[in-house]
Amino acid sequence: MNVYDSERMTDVLAAAGYGPAASPAEADLIILNTCHIRERAAEKLFSELGRLRRLKEARAAEGGRLRLAVAGCVAQAEGAEILARAPFVDLVFGPQTYHRLPALLTQAEEHGATIDTDFPAEGKFDFLPQQRAAGGGPVAFLAIQEGCDKFCSFCVVPYTRGAEQSRPADAVLAEAKRLAAAGAREITLLGQNVNAWRGAGPDGGTWPLARLLFALAEIPGLLRLRYTTSHPRDMTPDLIAAHAKIPALMPFLHLPVQSGSDAVLARMHRGHRVADYLRAVERLRSARPDIALSSDFIVGHPGESEADFEATLALVREVGFAQAFSFKYSPRPGTPAAAAPEQIPEPEKAARLAALQALLRAQQSRFNEAMVGQALPVLLTGPGRHPGQLAGRSPYLQPVHLHASREWLGSIRTVRILAAHPNSLAATIEPEEHAAA
Ligand code: SAH
Ligand code: SF4
Numbered sequence: 301m302n303v304y305d306s307e308r309m310t311d312v313l314a315a316a317g318y319g320p321a322a323s324p325a326e327a328d329l330i331i332l333n334t335c336h337i338r339e340r341a342a343e344k345l346f347s348e349l350g351r352l353r354r355l356k357e358a359r360a361a362e363g364g365r366l367r368l369a370v371a372g373c374v375a376q377a378e379g380a381e382i383l384a385r386a387p388f389v390d391l392v393f394g395p396q397t398y399h400r401l402p403a404l405l406t407q408a409e410e411h412g413a414t415i416d417t418d419f420p421a422e423g424k425f426d427f428l429p430q431q432r433a434a435g436g437g438p439v440a441f442l443a444i445q446e447g448c449d450k451f452c453s454f455c456v457v458p459y460t461r462g463a464e465q466s467r468p469a470d471a472v473l474a475e476a477k478r479l480a481a482a483g484a485r486e487i488t489l490l491g492q493n494v495n496a497w498r499g500a501g502p503d504g505g506t507w508p509l510a511r512l513l514f515a516l517a518e519i520p521g522l523l524r525l526r527y528t529t530s531h532p533r534d535m536t537p538d539l540i541a542a543h544a545k546i547p548a549l550m551p552f553l554h555l556p557v558q559s560g561s562d563a564v565l566a567r568m569h570r571g572h573r574v575a576d577y578l579r580a581v582e583r584l585r586s587a588r589p590d591i592a593l594s595s596d597f598i599v600g601h602p603g604e605s606e607a608d609f610e611a612t613l614a615l616v617r618e619v620g621f622a623q624a625f626s627f628k629y630s631p632r633p634g635t636p637a638a639a640a641p642e643q644i645p646e647p648e649k650a651a652r653l654a655a656l657q658a659l660l661r662a663q664q665s666r667f668n669e670a671m672v673g674q675a676l677p678v679l680l681t682g683p684g685r686h687p688g689q690l691a692g693r694s695p696y697l698q699p700v701h702l703h704a705s706r707e708w709l710g711s712i713r714t715v716r717i718l719a720a721h722p723n724s725l726a727a728t729i730e731p732e733e734h735a736a737a
Pocket of ligand 1: 455456531558596597598627629630631
């Protein structure tokens with residue numbers, strides 16, 4: 301979502317006459333777009349600001365001017381504190397107000413350091429310029445839903461991104477058409493709870509996500525669809541069925557479970573049990589037998605016992621994940637879990653994380669190795685690591701590297717997988733693809 305927001309800030313600033321700078325040293329304006337999800341992410345801001353302060357002072361000494369802004373969820377949560385700790389910052393604004401950037405920059409110019417952490421009544425999407433009208437690559441993000449009303453015990457998102465909001469179907473379809481016309485072949489729909497999307501439909505009714513996916517699959521040029529991040533509670537039967545019926549919907553789903561213990565899930569206020577998750581997985585697999593699954597896990601949530609953690613390992617063994625993200629629980633200011641008395645000691649969290657990650661890594665390697673020898677349709681997305689190489693994406697979101705002509709960028713080619721690495725695959729183009737080209 302932050303990558304998407306940064307791209308959209310670029311769109312807003314382009315309309316105001318700004319262009320991208322090659323390096324901080326050449327920039328007139330630097331925006332740090334920040335993440336507040338875990339403490340470590342937030343800490344990076346102040347060390348980065350320290351570096352930029354020196355750049356700003358050096359610029360001033362030469363008679364020039366550098367403006368510094370802080371955006372994103374740390375800005376939203378700690379706006380005033382940022383200006384107190386780093387008074388050389390010109391502008392602080394949250395994730396819901398970046399459509400106002402040109403006006404905010406003018407305000408900072410005229411009145412000094414400015415903070416805008418509103419949750420405005422007007423939705424930013426109605427005010428943003430069109431998304432990257434020209435020159436986008438073959439893969440694109442499209443935000444369709446923002447914010448969250450679920451209030452999991454550990455999570456800052458409902459406080460920093462605000463209430464859950466779904467964009468209307470018309471607006472999403474129009475943007476997807478523009479992206480496809482500009483060269484996008486794969487679109488990933490974004491939302492903190494993307495599968496909870498319920499948007500106004502052009503027919504006056506409310507559409508669920510499955511209906512939107514059917515409509516998106518009709519757009520010429522759009523070959524692949526994905527959506528992320530989904531909540532197990534919103535994995536409805538119609539959405540599961542869409543995985544059987546829409547070939548463009550890729551067989552990979554990020555469906556975070558967080559924990560394999562019902563007691564911990566209840567403490568987390570997740571609103572589902574382990575059995576509900578396993579049932580969703582089983583239904584997804586019967587709809588789309590080759591579907592690969594990914595998840596997020598938190599270890600060391602307050603009150604997590606050794607037996608609870610063992611239950612998480614058991615769930616991982618039972619499901620088998622193609623890929624996953626796992627984190628030590630990080631207390632976030634203002635969230636209920638941060639105030640819970642049963643905090644888990646740091647060394648315990650570290651040991652649990654190491655054990656979980658070893659298991660997840662082994663599953664990911666096994667999943668990647670199972671691809672060797674297979675022929676897979678790969679979307680060629682950009683230049684590869686070495687001259688003559690291109691990089692692409694498998695249906696299962698694995699990065700694929702191969703030697704191929706640049707003219708094939710943006711096309712889907714059948715490739716033979718030669719080797720598996722922990723985080724990517726090496727492939728060669730099938731001879732019939734050469735003949736067809
Ligand atoms: N909406 C998504 C997740 C959004 S946050 C969902 O409900 O699944 C992305 C991930 O960050 C979460 O899935 C969780 O695993 C992790 N996360 C969130 N808050 C955290 C915290 N306080 N400590 C550690 N990890 C956290
Ligand atoms: Fe955070 Fe996701 Fe829970 Fe919402 S559903 S509070 S975004 S973890």
